[in-house]
Amino acid sequence: VGKPTHALLVHDDGSEEAVPDVAAGIGRDWATENERGQLELLYDYRPELLPSGQWHGDGMWRYRDLLPLDDRPISYPLPVGGTPLIAPPAVRDELGLPNLWLKDETRGPSASNKDRATALILQQAMTSGTRRVTCASTGNVAVSLAVGAAAAGKEAVTFVAADVAASKLRLMLQSGATVVKVEGGYEAAFRLSRAAAREFGWIDRNTGVNPATVEAKKTAALEIWEQLGREVPDVVVVPVGDGPTLHGMAKGFREIVACGASQRVPRLVGVQAEGCQPIKHAWETGERVRPAISATIADGIAVSRPVSGAAAVRDVVRSGGCFVSVSDTQMLDAMRILATRGGVLAEPAAAAALAGLLVALERRLVGAGERIVVLVTGSSLKTPEFLRAHGRVIEVDGDLDALRESLG
Amino acid sequence: VGKPTHALLVHDDGSEEAVPDVAAGIGRDWATENERGQLELLYDYRPELLPSGQWHGDGMWRYRDLLPLDDRPISYPLPVGGTPLIAPPAVRDELGLPNLWLKDETRGPSASNKDRATALILQQAMTSGTRRVTCASTGNVAVSLAVGAAAAGKEAVTFVAADVAASKLRLMLQSGATVVKVEGGYEAAFRLSRAAAREFGWIDRNTGVNPATVEAKKTAALEIWEQLGREVPDVVVVPVGDGPTLHGMAKGFREIVACGASQRVPRLVGVQAEGCQPIKHAWETGERVRPAISATIADGIAVSRPVSGAAAVRDVVRSGGCFVSVSDTQMLDAMRILATRGGVLAEPAAAAALAGLLVALERRLVGAGERIVVLVTGSSLKTPEFLRAHGRVIEVDGDLDALRESLG
Secondary structure, three states: OOOOOEEEEEOOOOOEEEEOOOHHHOOOOHHHHHHHOEEEEEOOOOHHHOOOOOOOOOOHHHHHHHOOOOOOOOOOOOOOOOOOEEOOHHHHHHHOOOOEEEEEHHHOOOOEOHHHHHHHHHHHHHOOOOOEEEEEEOOHHHHHHHHHHHHHOOEEEEEEEOOOOHHHHHHHHHOOOEEEEEOOHHHHHHHHHHHHHHHHOOEEOOOOOOHHHHHHHOHHHHHHHHHOOOOOOOEEEEEOOOOHHHHHHHHHHHHHHHOOOOOOOOEEEEEEEOOEOHHHHHHHHOOOOOOOOOOOOOHHHOOOOOOOHHHHHHHHHHHOOEEEEEOHHHHHHHHHHHHHHHOOOEOHHHHHHHHHHHHHHHOOOOOOOOOEEEEEOEEHHHOHHHOOOOOEEEEEOOOHHHHHHHHO | OOOOOEEEEEOOOOOEEEEOOOHHHOOOOHHHHHHHOEEEEEOOOOHHHOOOOOOOOOOHHHHHHHOOOOOOOOOOOOOOOOOOEEOOHHHHHHHOOOOEEEEEHHHOOOOEOHHHHHHHHHHHHHOOOOOEEEEEEOOHHHHHHHHHHHHHOOEEEEEEEOOOOHHHHHHHHHOOOEEEEEOOHHHHHHHHHHHHHHHHOOEEOOOOOOOHHHHHHOHHHHHHHHHOOOOOOOEEEEEOOOOHHHHHHHHHHHHHHHOOOOOOOOEEEEEEEOOEOHHHHHHHHOOOOOOOOOOOOOHHHOOOOOOOHHHHHHHHHHHOOEEEEEOHHHHHHHHHHHHHHHOOOEOHHHHHHHHHHHHHHHOOOOOOOOOEEEEEOEEHHHOHHHOOOOOEEEEEOOOHHHHHHHHO
16 A cells, blocks of 8 residues: 655745655654645545545544554544544524535544644554654643653653643543643743654644644545535635645645545635735735744644744635634634534634625625535533623522413 | 334333334424333334445444334434444453443444434424424533434424533523523423423324333344344443333343344443432332432432333343442543543543443453443543543653653
8 A cells, every 4th residue: 555655845925846655754843844834645546545435424544544644453443534424404594594514523533623633643642652642732732742652552642832722731630631731821831842752752742833633624624525425615715824734634625536426525714813824915915935923722723833834825816715704703703603502612723714604695705505514623522711692580489380481 | 014013011010011102203293202111112023124235334324113103204304323332452452341432422423322212303303394392401411402403403302400410501592492491400401391391282202101212222132132243231221210211221122032033132231320329229128219319420320310221121121131339539530541542532421331340250250251332421521520641741941852852
């Protein structure tokens, strides 16, 4: 098999450089190599690399012929992927979007789409003797790695900003992780995590650095295609922080085309927070991605200096899509719609996608009749501080008449 | 098809009474009828009622020939069931249990096994014009109904005790439910919810009252059987509050036997909290189930006056199993094992099952070599107040040498 068969380095200016001898290089130190750009793994694309037979909710290993895995059996114990593609009737009605779907990534072991990358990297790690795995994180990646490492019998060392959300920190510690709080925010945590991985020989799960993270994330695109009856949608809307979730989505759809199973890719709509939009800014100005301020409730996409910014801009442009940004208020309102009409509990960064869709519709960048998939990347069960009361509380003493009156 | 074909009322003293004309009665007011006992739906069992073909993570509708559904397509929008059966290597090692599995019910839309019953009852409700659905709840049932009703375009009216966990109340309100706080605890909430359903014509989703709740819960047993390669395990360990989770599990395994696909059922181990164990007490004394005090952190199984107590005792006795009880400390320790060795985030009531297994092993009621399935009923993402720090926090200023020293 020998996969992946080749690779590219994508530099910050968008230029690409072929990387030799990749087939022999699975397991080598991608992270160090990757200092020079974003490494992208490529395969000898042909129809047989896509799964045949009906999809029933199978997990991400269904796509193993398009993943950097050898032929050993999967030993990672937590099933991941195979998440629902929900056709939400009440959301469709309320928004007037008859062909809207929600790809619900809140169903993973740690309730976010990060569980895909965690699974692939730990599957690779389980066949090595290395005990420690590391990442930097604004929250969800570290929770995911803490949970996954526990299952895999590894030790997670997660690097976070000193002001990481308390609710997410508690979950890392519940799972037994060693949590390193770093002064200087996410960017400093990212640098120290990478330096520690190199210095101590740990496995580096840093998003955008280890190319397996993008490989794992692309399986969500492959699932959407299968769940829509082997058709690609017109538009896919994705929250964008560091960039790899969008980049993975784009890569998945490109590979479906490369394997001959589709003529086109969907337009990608990347959504950033108004309070932190370096990638959208670069896309608008045509300049390089430059560091931005970060002031948003959406910790999952609050990345001032994104690792995969250039790749994300390239992917959106190639797809014919666009970037939009949304305010915290718009995210909270999208959380309300998803919870009260969709039955989907989304955290602010996840609800950003639906909020961004509403902006794109308003600006006629997306049409209401198009086939639209909104990626819901993480659960509000981990962000209790942003839950709002859209229902109401009635207090009664056990009397039916009092209840009738209160209900109105 | 005409299913179910017949039914029994199981009275509080364990006696059974045939119910006529059930085939015509799907959709009738089971709840009112059920005042006289626990209604149990039965089918004309034969091998064809079980699904054929390989299980790939399919949801609970895979078992629709054994569910009280007509032939209309499923319109409930949230996929439910098809949850992982995890073979957790590090938990197996730590506990010396080579044939242990975790049935991870935390992967539902509201992260508990309650989502199965919610799905079935809302699927039935979506074909009716009734707008309101109701339940009483110690927490998880109401969160599940709030989320499910939102997705189904219905209005949830949930009845809870005044001291319901704030974290669960927030989720009900986020999903737009009308929450009725009732003085007098869960039992008073239960009575008022049932009375309101009768008086106002709402759909009654009360666990143990609407027999569809048990029908839905039994699908977890059918999945376990398929996930083990169409074999039943030796032992299944289940947390017990009101009783229907255990009753559903027992019924599922009995139906596999009735369909001719197994010679035996597993032994069921029912686990109650030391602070609230009316069913275990009845099993020990041979007397009726009597109201008990409730003093435990495990709100999910803190039921003083259980609805399905008699059925649960009967089921455990018939299976050759037993009841055990566990302290809050034992539950917290089981949460630690599940989180740090299994990568499974279980709330106290859910971790009670693993804690109870350890008690049963200690007392030689279960053998370490047996094939054991532990049901993990709900996620600790909804009980942040019971998370504990099993890992550690290190604070550094971005220096690798300082980090090396701190790590030791």
